[in-house]
Amino acid sequence: MTVVSPRSDQHVAVDDRARGDRAAVRRERATTVALLAGSTLALAAFGWPLVATAVPADAQRAAPFVAFAVLPAVIAVVLAALDRQMHSAKAVALLGVLAAIGAGIRIAGAGVGGIEAVFVLLILAGRAFGARFGFLLGMLTIAVSSVLWGGIGPWTPFQMFACAWVAAGAGLLPAIRPRAATVAAVRRATALEIAMLAGYGVVAAYAFGLVMNLWFWPFALGMGTDISYDGAAPIGENLASFALYSLVTSTLTWDTVRAVTTVIGIALIGPAVLASLRRAKLPSQRRATRRP
């Protein structure tokens, strides 16, 4: 072994790490850009009935096909971008087991009509492990459950994105920390966090219903009803038709059941599941520690 003084050895290590960290930061930024761009594109695909009214009449006919084709491509790009960030085998394992549990919940819930308890898991995991992890988890949960149940269809990419947003959104909510390390302060902070997540759960449940209705609305009705999508009509009229469609289709029924399930689920098992997820500790993707 060559003799090196411990000091120089340390310097090499520090430089090495700094270089590694800079590369990691660059990769992380690239992923953020990919995620934001992908989400914007996906949102446009969801809203194709409204977007299509803005394009020339010739292009309108192609709009649904573009939306259907674009989404899987966006998913592939986003997954590839996030995949490079999954450095640690533990993060991969956590993602896998949570996706399996989520799929189990979703399939078990399919028999009970609309009681989509899977939102509880998505919101809690997104909260504990952050937006990126949540995004991936939302996508994989739908993928695994669809494959297991044999329910892959044109709706699958839309469900994947909508669930990814639900879980990622929970990761973007503000942090709540106890003021002091006492039993009372911790209990108060937990209650506040659970209340916030339950509120988010209600918003997410209805928003999920709305976006899922939006892309499917023209297909569900076809032409010829008064609330049918009409590419030639002004956007205000289409919005009003969509609002009524959404109200009778899911907002009053499925979405409300989903919102109630989510609130009850988060209130009942939220504190415990959050605690155990945080105990499992997702390894940090960047090894950076602040240097003095």
Add this chain to the structure above:
Amino acid sequence: MRYRAAPLRAAAIVAAVFVVSRVAYRMVFGGAAGGGVLLLDVPRVPLEGPFAHIALFGPITSGGIWNAAVSALPFAAVILAFGVLNALIDVQRLFVLGATRGPIRAVSRALVIAWATAPALAQSVRRMRRAAALRGERGPAALLVPVFEHTVERALALAASMEVRGFAASARPTADVERPVRCAAASLDQGGAWRLDDVDFELAPGSLTIVSGATGSGKSSLLDAMSGLFQHFEGGRQDGSMEIGGLDRRRFPPRETAGFVGVVAQQVRLSFVAETVHDEIGFALTTQGVDAAHIDERVRQTADDLGIARLLDRQVTALSAGEATLVAIAAALVSRPALLLVDEPLAELDTAARELVCEVLDRVAHESGTCVVVAEHRTAEWQRIADTWLEIDGGRVTIGDAPMLPPTPASTSASTAAGDDRAVTERSHPLVSVQGLDARHGDTVAVRDARFTLRAGELVAITGANGAGKSSLLSAMAVPDAPSGITIDGVDVASLDPAARRRAITLVPEQFDDLFFSTTVAAECHRADRRNRPSTPTAQTLAALLGRDLGEGLLLRHPRDLSAGERLCLAIAIQLAPSPAALLVDEPARGLDASARRLVGDALVTVARDGRVVLFATHDREFAARFASRELTIVRGAVAPAPRTTAEVIA
């Protein structure tokens, strides 16, 4: 190609629902008119405001319904087409393929783990139901969190085990067998929670090294750092230089050095990947793409070397603790690693199995020239065969000589007390009477016609080898089938309802962590108090068992984050909440270091002094001799008094 009917059936139902709902929408939102017979003439109801362009209902005709249904057919056909695809394509195969190459390797690996976890979910539900019954918890809601935690724990162990055995490795760099381990000025940092400095040593091929240190000192983390799990799985940080086979440990994840480094995890059963012993041993070769005939040959050879060829067709769930350890060692050795890392192999084993494992590792190191590193707090067994001793103490690693054997347990205050109590208890009346108790697993009889009595205030040990029937006996006593043959204070335990039974007798099972249902020690104690309303709050019982004040710090900790000794004391405190006349504890000394054994032993003495009957099962004669006032033995399901009483042994 394969065919599954379910997805096609589901698609057909979805397609039908789609067509029906389109017809329904047309009827409600004025679109079911047109040709044919007029079926129902509903007046149109126009809406107002922003909805002025919409009118509800209107005439419904047969032609209108027909048109609506036909217009839905193209999309319904798309749904059916996907159903056909789902029925024919085996997507799981694609996941495994994607895990080794392509741009979404990590995601595919996550999906494979998702698949492998599914059976664990069902298994943990079974385990937790039993724990809930022992603790007197009811309802599925209480089970959700423990099942969740257990499943996550199993998935992480599984993933680590697959990782160290080369699953989804994309490269296999060549390593230098002459330099298995070389650490220079390395340090390990687990995000502030734990830190180890001065990691500075070199290990030679053909040597056996023992890493010793107290529980929680970081023996496992040091082993993980050598296997790469610390850096690449746990997300810990390593500075300085650590070379495994001449390769920088920070650069190469464990899966890429799998052929060079063999790993035997601490909880071997949690990390089993396959269903049968044969597949478990062959897993590392399967991940390398070795052909089946070669795998079979190597598996048989490795099993022969370790003397476990007769186990090859067994299910991994049907192995005893000793067998499971040997299978895990075989699974690590099958790819002929130059470095073998073994984490606390002796913790769960009885004397015979311990000797066997020591002998096997001795041979692996000194005959096959492998560099073997064992983390172990029990040092006595290794005195004769170890070449190097690394000791972790106070966050530092020191290379030392063989540690002095701890002096044979002198009579501490606790054990003397137990001895004194013996004189008292011999005069008290028998409280627990077991008359002809049987316990069976399916067709096999685990315990046959057990007969003994226990007196109030007695601390009794029941000793026996792994698989002798200790756990079965305790289970049969705590949750007896009718008619059982166990009476407490003259009452047949089998005739009691669960709540009354728990006031008579409770059991702390071998996997005592299963009893934890909450996320803080405070909540755990509160839960026990709410269910049982004891005269002494559970937190106070716990403080008495630990022999110190709890403080907010400990009350706020997660039960599973406590040290092993503290966790067992918490489990005992929980099971004391119904104030049972008798407390049973299964393997209290398992895997504990010297100070934790003292803590737990003293806690058991404290419980017995309160006038309860305490019976514990152990394969550890030394622990039994030190703390019990009397000893029973069990040999192949037959219970008998131990040849000599403990007091005589100590004297």
